[in-house]
Amino acid sequence: MAQIVESVKKLTSESIIAPKGFSAAGIHCGLKHKKKDLGMIVSEVPASVAGVFTTNAIKAAPLVLTKETVYTNEKMQAIIINSGNANACTGTQGMADALQMQQLTAEKLGISPQLVGVASTGVIGEIMKMDKVVTGIDMIQPGHTLENAIDFAQSILTTDTVMKNTAYAVEIDGQEVIIAGVAKGSGMIEPNMATMLGFITTDANIEQKELQALLKKTTDTTFNAITVDGDTSTNDTVLVLANGLAQNNPLTPEHPQWSVFEDIFVKVAEDLSKMIAQDGEGATKLIEVTVEGAITDEEARKIAKTVVGSPLVKTAVFGCDANWGRVICAIGYSGCTIDPTNILIKIGDTMVVEKGEPIPFSETELTAYLKNHEVKIYANLHQGDGVGKAWGCDLTYDYVQINATYRS
Amino acid sequence: MAQIVESVKKLTSESIIAPKGFSAAGIHCGLKHKKKDLGMIVSEVPASVAGVFTTNAIKAAPLVLTKETVYTNEKMQAIIINSGNANACTGTQGMADALQMQQLTAEKLGISPQLVGVASTGVIGEIMKMDKVVTGIDMIQPGHTLENAIDFAQSILTTDTVMKNTAYAVEIDGQEVIIAGVAKGSGMIEPNMATMLGFITTDANIEQKELQALLKKTTDTTFNAITVDGDTSTNDTVLVLANGLAQNNPLTPEHPQWSVFEDIFVKVAEDLSKMIAQDGEGATKLIEVTVEGAITDEEARKIAKTVVGSPLVKTAVFGCDANWGRVICAIGYSGCTIDPTNILIKIGDTMVVEKGEPIPFSETELTAYLKNHEVKIYANLHQGDGVGKAWGCDLTYDYVQINATYRS
Numbered sequence: 080m081a082q083i084v085e086s087v088k089k090l091t092s093e094s095i096i097a098p099k100g101f102s103a104a105g106i107h108c109g110l111k112h113k114k115k116d117l118g119m120i121v122s123e124v125p126a127s128v129a130g131v132f133t134t135n136a137i138k139a140a141p142l143v144l145t146k147e148t149v150y151t152n153e154k155m156q157a158i159i160i161n162s163g164n165a166n167a168c169t170g171t172q173g174m175a176d177a178l179q180m181q182q183l184t185a186e187k188l189g190i191s192p193q194l195v196g197v198a199s200t201g202v203i204g205e206i207m208k209m210d211k212v213v214t215g216i217d218m219i220q221p222g223h224t225l226e227n228a229i230d231f232a233q234s235i236l237t238t239d240t241v242m243k244n245t246a247y248a249v250e251i252d253g254q255e256v257i258i259a260g261v262a263k264g265s266g267m268i269e270p271n272m273a274t275m276l277g278f279i280t281t282d283a284n285i286e287q288k289e290l291q292a293l294l295k296k297t298t299d300t301t302f303n304a305i306t307v308d309g310d311t312s313t314n315d316t317v318l319v320l321a322n323g324l325a326q327n328n329p330l331t332p333e334h335p336q337w338s339v340f341e342d343i344f345v346k347v348a349e350d351l352s353k354m355i356a357q358d359g360e361g362a363t364k365l366i367e368v369t370v371e372g373a374i375t376d377e378e379a380r381k382i383a384k385t386v387v388g389s390p391l392v393k394t395a396v397f398g399c400d401a402n403w404g405r406v407i408c409a410i411g412y413s414g415c416t417i418d419p420t421n422i423l424i425k426i427g428d429t430m431v432v433e434k435g436e437p438i439p440f441s442e443t444e445l446t447a448y449l450k451n452h453e454v455k456i457y458a459n460l461h462q463g464d465g466v467g468k469a470w471g472c473d474l475t476y477d478y479v480q481i482n483a484t485y486r487s
Numbered sequence: 488m489a490q491i492v493e494s495v496k497k498l499t500s501e502s503i504i505a506p507k508g509f510s511a512a513g514i515h516c517g518l519k520h521k522k523k524d525l526g527m528i529v530s531e532v533p534a535s536v537a538g539v540f541t542t543n544a545i546k547a548a549p550l551v552l553t554k555e556t557v558y559t560n561e562k563m564q565a566i567i568i569n570s571g572n573a574n575a576c577t578g579t580q581g582m583a584d585a586l587q588m589q590q591l592t593a594e595k596l597g598i599s600p601q602l603v604g605v606a607s608t609g610v611i612g613e614i615m616k617m618d619k620v621v622t623g624i625d626m627i628q629p630g631h632t633l634e635n636a637i638d639f640a641q642s643i644l645t646t647d648t649v650m651k652n653t654a655y656a657v658e659i660d661g662q663e664v665i666i667a668g669v670a671k672g673s674g675m676i677e678p679n680m681a682t683m684l685g686f687i688t689t690d691a692n693i694e695q696k697e698l699q700a701l702l703k704k705t706t707d708t709t710f711n712a713i714t715v716d717g718d719t720s721t722n723d724t725v726l727v728l729a730n731g732l733a734q735n736n737p738l739t740p741e742h743p744q745w746s747v748f749e750d751i752f753v754k755v756a757e758d759l760s761k762m763i764a765q766d767g768e769g770a771t772k773l774i775e776v777t778v779e780g781a782i783t784d785e786e787a788r789k790i791a792k793t794v795v796g797s798p799l800v801k802t803a804v805f806g807c808d809a810n811w812g813r814v815i816c817a818i819g820y821s822g823c824t825i826d827p828t829n830i831l832i833k834i835g836d837t838m839v840v841e842k843g844e845p846i847p848f849s850e851t852e853l854t855a856y857l858k859n860h861e862v863k864i865y866a867n868l869h870q871g872d873g874v875g876k877a878w879g880c881d882l883t884y885d886y887v888q889i890n891a892t893y894r895s
Contacts, residue, residue, distance in 0.1 A: 203812025404611025483806025
């Protein structure tokens with residue numbers, strides 16, 4: 080096992096094109112004032128595809144189209160993404176526009192439209208300026224340089240302040256296998272999913288069925304374990320393309336190195352999730368909540384997410400206030416099985432509650448700890464073996480500022 | 488019917504002591520720096536009592552005590568309330584302190600402790616400064632003047648900026664019956680319940696069983712239909728005392744004027760709920776969301792509450808931004824049965840969405856409308872007969888400021 084772990088390496092040139100056979104591009108086509116707003120990822124060969132999509136009953140046209148594309152085909156070769164307009168609540172015109180984006184991308188690349196995914200993010204309810212998009216798709220030129228990958232990562236952002244990239248390599252069957260991910264997040268991040276777009280590329284050889292199962296399972300503990308504001312968007316999409324060019328033997332749970340592959344896959348998803356949470360609108364801090372001793376893993380995750388989603392916890396962390404009362408209160412209203420007399424809570428390494436009652440701690444030390452950019456909260460319910468984590472961010476003046484003025 | 492409606496009057500001297508036989512007081516005993524922090528309501532005679540309490544699994548000691556008192560006795564004659572300390576997560580000492588408050592109040596008034604309710608609101612997890620409370624209970628002198636009532640209404644506030652009082656009178660069986668209410672709200676307002684305390688007094692003659700059923704039913708459409716930040720507190724309590732001094736015939740659903748009594752009871756609860764929502768921490772506006780055409784009333788209320796609780800809707804209203812996309816998005820993630828192609832949305836009187844798609848409107852007019860202190864949002868799902876309302880407030884810089892610094 081030790082040997083296997085050692086063979087995993089995090090790539091410093093984190094990039095969506097690190098796996099073999101992927102190219103990308105990002106340009107400004109005119110949907111936003113100045114910033115890049117159109118991106119494309121292309122694989123040299125059709126890739127196994129997996130996808131997870133918003134649970135919102137209101138679904139954007141490109142999401143409806145791409146979901147159907149993923150579910151009816153097992154392969155995807157290219158993804159076209161625009162930011163600046165969500166193409167949601169845009170009726171039949173919206174669906175026609177999404178279809179046109181799919182069609183034009185296919186024509187440009189000389190592949191079937193059934194191999195093209197479409198994703199959009201931005202304002203809801205405005206008809207796409209398709210003249211800009213048509214020109215954009217004509218102009219965009221996917222390439223293999225780090226610059227191309229950066230252009231892409233920037234082109235999918237909305238109110239994000241930083242790009243979100245990660246990549247890992249591991250040797251499987253004597254071949255180097257790379258998994259890379261890129262995402263955008265920011266507001267409306269309450270997955271199941273939120274206006275989060277995530278794209279994961281890998282040169283691993285893996286069938287669609289295995290890939291979809293792995294993505295689904297991983298999503299529960301990563302993308303669905305983050306929250307910025309509890310709003311679940313109309314456009315959330317995570318797509319994974321696995322093009323097989325690493326030429327490892329097909330990966331299934333029976334493959335001797337499956338767990339290594341699964342580990343780095345989860346790591347990519349977790350890295351992206353944490354980057355999204357940390358860059359929540361207006362956020363100054365990443366909050367990580369770990370819950371142990373719940374009845375089930377599911378309840379542990381639900382409790383962790385309730386705590387990290389509480390506006391009162393979020394503002395307390397922003398204010399560096401060790402107000403653990405808000406933590407225990409959120410645990411209490413999580414709707415899960417709680418024994419109030421058996422709860423232990425730590426903020427950082429400092430125990431603040433034991434058996435449901437406050438224990439003395441140094442306010443000065445804890446206030447100093449809360450000034451860190453990453454704040455950890457731990458709760459043990461002493462009721463079972465359930466464990467779970469969730470990530471979020473503090474709630475700040477800037478969140479209000481950004482969202483009070485976003486559209487105008 | 489018209490005659491009955493005409494006989495209802497809203498009292499301008501809105502006050503908890505307006506019904507016959509009630510007195511009240513509020514003083515500063517030392518739990519807060521300067522403001523009043525100890526209040527008492529007393530009825531001349533034991534009153535029928537009804538109560539609803541937080542659904543949070545973590546319950547404050549006074550709430551546990553009062554809940555038991557309400558459920559094991561059918562009468563209550565006095566309530567002692569402190570602000571500044573929630574007496575929550577305070578273990579056996581906390582319960583001993585709540586019991587002592589009950590005991591001392593009973594001794595002072597010469598009544599059984601079983602006739603005394605106790606409520607607390609404030610910081611969680613700090614042991615009560617009982618020396619201050621003991622002196623306070625000794626000093627406090629309930630009286631019948633408007634000043635006494637104002638003192639009381641002030642004594643229960645925490646971060647509230649205004650008192651919340653209301654009262655109505657109606658003639659029943661030839662006797663004037665008055666129902667009055669007082670409340671505190673502000674942060675952690677996500678009922679089912681939230682750090683909301685509500686006290687309703689009436690001189691109506693009504694049995695405990697009928698009163699409890701009426702309160703329970705009313706709570707669903709009033710106190711439980713408001714949200715400030717989605718946090719449900721450990722201390723939320725609404726208590727109703729009905730002392731019968733109006734000498735009407737006992738009120739039951741069979742009484743010919745039951746519906747009139749029910750109407751003003753609901754009106755009192757709704758007035759208090761709206762005042763709590765409007766005075767949410769940092770709020771500048773009351774938001775009222777009305778949903779029609781849902782599958783059931785329950786789903787309509789759930790959708791209305793999801794919309795009014797969305798941080799993105801709340802910030803948009805604060806910013807006077809007619810961003811209906813956030814409204815439809817929140818409807819979509821409410822978890823209720825939604826047909827995306829059949830939704831109609833109005834902001835004020837302006838229709839912005841029909842059959843799920845945007846329709847043109849004047850941005851200038853709608854921005855002007857959104858500058859009002861009360862903003863109404865209406866949605867019709869065209870799926871059934873379910874109707875429901877919810878109230879909330881905008882999310883502002885001040886909410887963040889108040890909650891980032893509350894305890895320090």
